[in-house]
Amino acid sequence: MPFRKLELCPQILQSVSNAGYTTPTPIQSAAIPRVLAGRDLIGIAQTGTGKTAAFVLPILELLSRKPAHGRGPRALVVAPTRELAAQIDENVRLLGKTMRIRCATIFGGVGERPQIDAVRRGVDIIVATPGRLLDLMGAGHVSLRNVEIAVLDEADRMLDMGFLPQIRRVVHALPKERQTLLFSATLSPDIEKITSEFLRSPETIEIGRRANPAETVAQFLYPVPKSRKIDLLLHLLRDPSLDSVLVFSRTKHGADKITRRLKQAGVDAAAIHSNRSQSQRIQALDAFKRGHARVLVATDIASRGIDVEGISHVVNFDFPMHPEDYVHRIGRTGRAAATGDAVSFVTPDDEEYVRLLEKMIKKTIARKKVTGFDYSDHAPLVAYHAPRAKPASLPARPTARKVDPPRPALRSAPRTAAAKPARRWR
Numbered sequence: 001m002p003f004r005k006l007e008l009c010p011q012i013l014q015s016v017s018n019a020g021y022t023t024p025t026p027i028q029s030a031a032i033p034r035v036l037a038g039r040d041l042i043g044i045a046q047t048g049t050g051k052t053a054a055f056v057l058p059i060l061e062l063l064s065r066k067p068a069h070g071r072g073p074r075a076l077v078v079a080p081t082r083e084l085a086a087q088i089d090e091n092v093r094l095l096g097k098t099m100r101i102r103c104a105t106i107f108g109g110v111g112e113r114p115q116i117d118a119v120r121r122g123v124d125i126i127v128a129t130p131g132r133l134l135d136l137m138g139a140g141h142v143s144l145r146n147v148e149i150a151v152l153d154e155a156d157r158m159l160d161m162g163f164l165p166q167i168r169r170v171v172h173a174l175p176k177e178r179q180t181l182l183f184s185a186t187l188s189p190d191i192e193k194i195t196s197e198f199l200r201s202p203e204t205i206e207i208g209r210r211a212n213p214a215e216t217v218a219q220f221l222y223p224v225p226k227s228r229k230i231d232l233l234l235h236l237l238r239d240p241s242l243d244s245v246l247v248f249s250r251t252k253h254g255a256d257k258i259t260r261r262l263k264q265a266g267v268d269a270a271a272i273h274s275n276r277s278q279s280q281r282i283q284a285l286d287a288f289k290r291g292h293a294r295v296l297v298a299t300d301i302a303s304r305g306i307d308v309e310g311i312s313h314v315v316n317f318d319f320p321m322h323p324e325d326y327v328h329r330i331g332r333t334g335r336a337a338a339t340g341d342a343v344s345f346v347t348p349d350d351e352e353y354v355r356l357l358e359k360m361i362k363k364t365i366a367r368k369k370v371t372g373f374d375y376s377d378h379a380p381l382v383a384y385h386a387p388r389a390k391p392a393s394l395p396a397r398p399t400a401r402k403v404d405p406p407r408p409a410l411r412s413a414p415r416t417a418a419a420k421p422a423r424r425w426r
């Protein structure tokens with residue numbers, strides 16, 4: 001179904017076309033008509049499916065159909081992280097470019113003043129994280145009484161992050177007469193509970209369950225001892241096809257350490273995690289987007305909302321402890337039908353998590369062995385005992401492992417816009 005069949009006004013169709021979108025994604029085809037019909041909606045879709053435009057487009061359309069009847073935002077989008085909020089704001093600006101839509105983003109970690117000023121000037125849409133939104137509401141800078149449509153995006157993650165009390169307070173400040181949309185990667189019992197609390201006779205649409213990682217992503221496991229993970233990463237980075245690599249670390253400290261080691265080896269790398277200031281995070285993401293940083297090292301929470309086209313590889317430097325995180329991580333590559341690889345390092349301690357994951361995704365992930373890095377190559381060295389039977393002859397030493405020749409420069413040329421894959425949807 002082409003976009004023009006979706007009852008969107010010509011200005012919106014123009015911005016859709018300017019954004020380079022030709023065909024609606026499945027979540028867009030399913031969600032847009034229902035939202036335009038005024039229904040409450042539960043959208044079960046993982047990130048990368050085009051779910052942001054699935055709510056932004058009908059919101060823009062609904063706002064354009066009716067004039068405002070008072071001050072304050074007419075639509076509110078609540079998201080778990082600043083990065084995701086910034087990304088949604090970017091989408092609103094992109095898709096609302098041909099209309100006079102005013103959007104403000106409200107999140108913590110930066111000064112309140114510009115956000116308060118933006119709201120004072122008048123806004124149609126607010127995109128916010130729950131904490132700062134409540135601060136500004138408490139101080140009387142934001143009122144939600146004229147909100148007609150509310151969206152809870154990545155609701156599952158907001159619950160994981162313990163935001164339920166804050167979300168509840170936000171929802172209670174909304175008018176009873178409103179349309180509510182909730183997006184989540186899974187339909188867990190907790191999500192079902194909050195949907196019955198916050199939504200009215202919602203319709204549920206489910207696109208590409210989170211349990212099935214994006215089909216466009218080729219996945220591989222690399223068994224490796226813990227001590228050799230950084231060497232394996234450097235070894236893999238000798239392949240120039242890894243030109244835009246998102247590396248996941250379990251901890252902030254680990255992310256900094258990996259970044260440091262990569263830089264020492266001449267790889268342009270940047271880190272993004274919650275101990276870094278908002279401006280450092282924006283700078284790191286920007287360097288990665290522009291291709292100045294070949295590698296972005298992130299923790300799970302900081303990676304939420306990273307929307308960078310053309311990520312060639314996701315590397316799970318630390319294997320995720322929760323299968324859901326794995327699916328979220330690998331969803332960062334292969335977005336919008338571009339292909340990508342997901343590479344996971346597996347130490348003997350991680351095998352249990354691998355089993356859990358494979359059970360959940362109902363698939364065995366292919367294993368790749370790199371000679372000299374596989375942890376089974378290392379086991380005999382630890383377990384080696386000289387045989388006692390032949391005291392006269394010394395046991396042969398294990399043969400020295402092949403040493404790699406000196407590495408070529410790891411620095412890659414910045415990606416150019418032309419090198420990026422075209423936006424398209426299958």
Ligand code: AMP
Pocket residue numbers: 020021022023024025028046047048049050051052053307309335336423424425
């Ligand atoms: P999302 O799931 O909202 O994070 O979107 C994933 C990516 O798909 C973003 O880079 C969007 O710009 C892109 N996208 C969204 N809708 C479409 C579409 N209809 N055609 C092509 N790309 C799209």
